[in-house]
Amino acid sequence: MDILLDLSSRIAARKAVALHESRRKELLLLRNPSRLFLRMLFERFTEEAMKAIMLAEEDTRRFGHVYVATDHILVGLLLGPENIAAKVLESIGINAKDARVEAIKIVGQRGFNEPIEVEKMETRAINIPFGPRAKHILELSYEEARKLGHDYIGCGHLLLGMLSDERCLAAQSLANCGANASNMRTEVIRMMAENNNETVLERSCEPNVVDDAQIDEEVREREKKINLKIQERYKLMCESPDFEKAGSLLGEIKALRMEIYHLQAKKEKQIMWSRMWSC
Incomplete structure (x- = not known):
C-alpha cells in the first residue's frame, strides 16, 4: 500500500512539474515575440485595424490600465465604424458595453481588482505597451491572414486571432456573451470573401x-x-x-x-x- 501511495505521489508530482513547465514555456513565448516580426505585422494593418488599435489604447487609458490587453482590442473592434468584426459581433447582439461588462466579471473572478475608470484623463498620455497575450493575439491574426492567403491584416483577422486563443480574456468575454466561436469564424471568413472594404495602408519607412x-x-x-x-x-x-x-x-x-x-x-x-x- 505504501509503495502504491509513493508511486501515486510521484506521478502527481511529475504531472505538476510538467504542467508548470508547459505554462512557463507558454509565458516565455508570449513575453518574447520578435520585435522585427511585430514591426512587420503593423506594416500590414489596414486603416480600419489601426483605428481599432487606437480605440483600444483609448479604452486602456480610460480604465487606467498599464498595458493594452485583449479585451481592450475587442472593445476597439466593436467601437470601430463599419469594420467586419464589428458587423459580425453586432449581428449576434454583442456590443462594446456587453463585452466590457463580461471582461470585468471574469477579471473579478480571477481575484484581480476591477477596472477603475479614470476621470478627466489626458488623451495624449504616456505610450501604453501591449500585454503579452495581446501581442500573441496580433501574431495569431497574422497566421489567420496567411492561412486565408491575404497579404494584409484587417479587423476580421484580429477577431479570428482572438477566437484562436480560448484562454485570452477577449475570447472568454465573447463566450460569456453567448457567442459561438465556430459560427463567428465561419461568418467572418464569409464576409471577408464577399465584401471586404477595408483600406490597405501603404508601406512606409520607419519614422525618426x-x-x-x-x-x-x-x-x-x-x-x-x-x-x-x-x-x-x-x-x-x-x-x-x-x-x-x-x-x-x-x-x-x-x-x-x-x-x-x-x-x-x-x-x-x-x-x-x-x-x-x-x-
Whole structure:
C-alpha cells in the first residue's frame, strides 16, 4: 500500500512539474515575440485595424490600465465604424458595453481588482505597451491572414486571432456573451470573401526624429504665414475696407490652418507607428 501511495505521489508530482513547465514555456513565448516580426505585422494593418488599435489604447487609458490587453482590442473592434468584426459581433447582439461588462466579471473572478475608470484623463498620455497575450493575439491574426492567403491584416483577422486563443480574456468575454466561436469564424471568413472594404495602408519607412523636426518646422512656417495674413487683413479693414480681398485672405488663412491640421495628424500617425514598433 505504501509503495502504491509513493508511486501515486510521484506521478502527481511529475504531472505538476510538467504542467508548470508547459505554462512557463507558454509565458516565455508570449513575453518574447520578435520585435522585427511585430514591426512587420503593423506594416500590414489596414486603416480600419489601426483605428481599432487606437480605440483600444483609448479604452486602456480610460480604465487606467498599464498595458493594452485583449479585451481592450475587442472593445476597439466593436467601437470601430463599419469594420467586419464589428458587423459580425453586432449581428449576434454583442456590443462594446456587453463585452466590457463580461471582461470585468471574469477579471473579478480571477481575484484581480476591477477596472477603475479614470476621470478627466489626458488623451495624449504616456505610450501604453501591449500585454503579452495581446501581442500573441496580433501574431495569431497574422497566421489567420496567411492561412486565408491575404497579404494584409484587417479587423476580421484580429477577431479570428482572438477566437484562436480560448484562454485570452477577449475570447472568454465573447463566450460569456453567448457567442459561438465556430459560427463567428465561419461568418467572418464569409464576409471577408464577399465584401471586404477595408483600406490597405501603404508601406512606409520607419519614422525618426528628423521626420518630426521637419513637420514641426513646416507647422511653424505656416503659423508665421497665418499671423502675417491676419495682420494684413486687419490693416486692410481698418484703412480702406476691401471686403473681397479680406474674404480672399480669410480663405487663405483657413487653407493654411487645414494644412497645419494635416501635418499634425501625420505626426500623430508617425508617433503611433513608432510606438508600435518599439512595443
